[in-house]
Amino acid sequence: LKTTLEKNQQAILFLNRRGSATYVFCRDCGYALxxxxxxxxxxxxxxDNSLRCHLCGYRRNTPQTCPACGSNRIRQLGTGTEQVESALQKLLPGIRTMRWDRDTTRTKGAHWEIMEKFSSHQADVLIGTQMLAKGLDLPLVTLVGIVLADSGLHLPDYRAAERTFQVLTQVAGRAGRSPLGGEVILQTFDPEHYVIQAAAGHDYQDFxxxxxxxxxxxxxxPFLKLIRLETRAASSExxxxxxRGYAEVLRGWIQNEGYHSSQLVGPTPAYFRKVRGEWRWQILLKGPNPIALLQNHPPGPDWIIEVDPPAIL
Incomplete structure (x- = not known):
């Protein structure tokens, strides 16, 4: 990075997490906010010294003491774009940085303002989230650093690998879009993973x-159809x-009405088990044609149905 800046060129640092820390807790009693x-x-x-929920927008001030035990040993773990920017400014004093994430682009025209300033070389390094992945043509960018390249790779979602490969290759494509050439550096805990290897080699066929x-x-x-059924309620019970009741009904139909090719998984709490005050449970149906089962026995209005869902979180 230092060499890049000495050549009067620019760099991009990508991390798909906003904020400065992703986990805030008490060192004495373990209470997590x-x-x-x-x-x-x-x-x-x-x-702004705040704690925020990136699902619903809830916000509160960062407490000085633990709400549970009163200890002042509040600690923060994890990394976000704010922390990367802060660390970079300490490592390279005088470096000109800009952030491009949802927090810096809330106002109208903020996207274009950031792009105009960076394109006109009013900053040396652009630090951002997935917004960086598409549509940027920045001829002075010769270095792209991808921080925690495997951060989304091990989510319990069948499309996690696909999404990770897609965003890594898109972000990597921001470097070397001019005669100056370019370099991409991936930071990862799992360098031998096939997704990381394929992204590093820009090898779509291997992936x-x-x-x-x-x-x-x-x-x-694409080998079997997948249906995700989700129900929500104000009470987890x-x-x-x-x-659980609907899963038992589905199992009975599968066993007794000739839908033996369909497989039922669950029920389980969703990965994000509570969102905006509602508790979420889900059931997965897999098979050559699980849609036929639901067409003959449609669920009630308390269910959300997704066929080949983009995510199962």
Whole structure:
């Protein structure tokens, strides 16, 4: 990075996490600060000393003491774009940085303002999230650094590998779009993973073949159809009871009405088990034609149905 800047060129640092820390907790009692509406960990933002939920927008000030035990040993873990920018300014004093994420682009015209300033070389390094992945043509950018390249790779979602490969190759494509050439550096804890290897080599064919083999082995699209059924309720007990009851009904239809090619997975709490005050449970149906089962036995109005969903979180 230092060499790039000495050549009067620019760099991009990509990290698909906003904020300065993704987990805030008490070192004495272990209490973690979570969103009261979503049950997810609040993300710290140094810019306004706040804690925010990135699912529903809930916000509160960062406490000086633990709400549970009163200790002042509040600690923050994890990394976000704010922390990367802060660390960079300490490592290279005088460096001109800009951030491009949802927090810096809330106002009308903010996207274009950031792009205009960076394009006219009013900053040396652009630090951002997935917004950086598409549509940027920056001839002075000769270095792209991808921080925690595997951060989304191990989510419990059958499309996690596909999404990770897609965003890595798109971000990497921001370097070397001029005669100056370019370099891409991926920081990862899992350098031998086929997604990281394929992205580093820009090898679409290798990724395609390996990902298809995994999908076929596990019975995911495009080899089988996948249906995700989700129910939500203000009470976790109601959501769970409804999900377990409907799952038993589905199992009975599968066993007794000739739908033996369909496989039922669940019910389970969704990965984000509570969002905006509602508890979420889900059921997955896999098979050559699980749609026929639901067409003959449609669920009630308390269910959301997705066929080959973009995510199962």
């Amino acid at each position: 979570r969103c009261p509406r979503c049950e997810t960990s609040l993300t710290a933002h140094q810019s 395609y073949q390996q990902e298809l083999a995994h999908r076929q082995e596990l019975g995911y699209p 109601i959501a769970e009871k409804r999900a």
